[in-house]
Amino acid sequence: MLLTKGRVRIAIEVQWSRQSQDETARRQSRYASSGVRGLWLFRQPRFDTSEEIPAVRISGNPFDGYDVFVPTGAGEQVLPLSSFISAALNRQYQFGLPLGAAADVEVRCGNLDCWKCGAETQIIIGLDISIGPHKLSATIPDLGNCPDLVRRTLQAIPAQASLGRIMHRNSREAGFRYLSNGCAHCGALIGAHYEYQAWDRQDVVARFPTVVDERMRQLAIDLGDEPGWGVHR
Numbered sequence: 001m002l003l004t005k006g007r008v009r010i011a012i013e014v015q016w017s018r019q020s021q022d023e024t025a026r027r028q029s030r031y032a033s034s035g036v037r038g039l040w041l042f043r044q045p046r047f048d049t050s051e052e053i054p055a056v057r058i059s060g061n062p063f064d065g066y067d068v069f070v071p072t073g074a075g076e077q078v079l080p081l082s083s084f085i086s087a088a089l090n091r092q093y094q095f096g097l098p099l100g101a102a103a104d105v106e107v108r109c110g111n112l113d114c115w116k117c118g119a120e121t122q123i124i125i126g127l128d129i130s131i132g133p134h135k136l137s138a139t140i141p142d143l144g145n146c147p148d149l150v151r152r153t154l155q156a157i158p159a160q161a162s163l164g165r166i167m168h169r170n171s172r173e174a175g176f177r178y179l180s181n182g183c184a185h186c187g188a189l190i191g192a193h194y195e196y197q198a199w200d201r202q203d204v205v206a207r208f209p210t211v212v213d214e215r216m217r218q219l220a221i222d223l224g225d226e227p228g229w230g231v232h233r
């Protein structure tokens with residue numbers, strides 16, 4: 001079945017009988033040479049996907065309808081066949097982290113006692129970022145190259161939070177400077193390896209939407225995110 005929308009040309013191949021990976025690759029390159037992207041819907045449970053060969057599993061029957069299972073690298077997404085087809089035509093089915101894709105950020109904060117002045121202070125323990133099927137968890141020291149994301153995070157945190165400043169500080173222990181939490185009272189560095197002390201007193205304090213930019217893409221690579229196909233908003 002060949003679907004066209006604007007400049008997108010997708011050949012959707014529903015493959016009911018088992019097909020070897022070699023055969024899929026051979027047929028895919030034949031599509032590619034005629035400027036068409038092949039998209040494979042397999043009934044067989046096992047198949048490989050790659051950036052060149054997008055493939056999903058299809059399951060169901062004419063009476064109950066069909067669902068699509070999208071292998072994403074880290075897990076899978078399940079959605080009705082019609083939703084999947086429209087995502088594919090609208091360029092929402094993409095490999096890796098597409099620039100401009102919607103991302104939802106949750107900010108976790110927690111409390112601990114400052115090692116220097118002893119007062120209780122709040123720190124940002126981490127950001128949980130959902131991008132389509134991708135889930136990234138980043139700590140403040142991970143975010144040294146993401147100033148925009150840090151700014152958005154600080155804007156989203158309620159003003160009454162007793163948060164220390166988020167800034168680059170020298171760590172004598174680590175031997176280098178990094179983006180860090182600090183004590184709200186005395187400004188001392190709360191070192192990356194001491195943040196765990198706030199883990200048992202933590203909460204999601206803010207949520208905000210954003211979009212994937214180059215920095216976030218790099219962050220995902222740094223955090224070891226598995227690239228894979230997925231449906232995005």
Ligand SMILES: [Zn+2]
Binds near residue numbers: 116118186
């Ligand atoms: Zn302090």
